[in-house]
Amino acid sequence: MLNLTRETDIDYLVETILQEDVIKEDHRDTLYNLILTLIEKQESIKQLKYEKYKIIKSHQLPLSHVCFNKDGTRFITGSYDRTCKLFDT
Numbered sequence: 079m080l081n082l083t084r085e086t087d088i089d090y091l092v093e094t095i096l097q098e099d100v101i102k103e104d105h106r107d108t109l110y111n112l113i114l115t116l117i118e119k120q121e122s123i124k125q126l127k128y129e130k131y132k133i134i135k136s137h138q139l140p141l142s143h144v145c146f147n148k149d150g151t152r153f154i155t156g157s158y159d160r161t162c163k164l165f166d167t
Contacts, residue, residue, distance in 0.1 A: 082117045
């Protein structure tokens with residue numbers, strides 16, 4: 079994966095990619111815009127902050143089974159501690 083930043087020389091990168099003969103010269107503008115969009119997305123991801131939403135009490139021993147219902151709204155876990163827990167997804 080490319081390490082894209084605001085300082086990336088997009089013109090040089092586009093030229094390098096076009097020399098590989100994978101993308102045609104006709105798509106130069108599209109390629110430029112795609113790389114610019116990737117840089118913006120990477121920058122926005124770096125600004126995201128995560129916080130704790132919920133603490134789920136876990137089993138005391140490792141899980142032995144997990145099973146979802148047909149519509150994927152709930153699941154049940156079984157553990158070697160001889161307990162089962164039901165969760166809403």
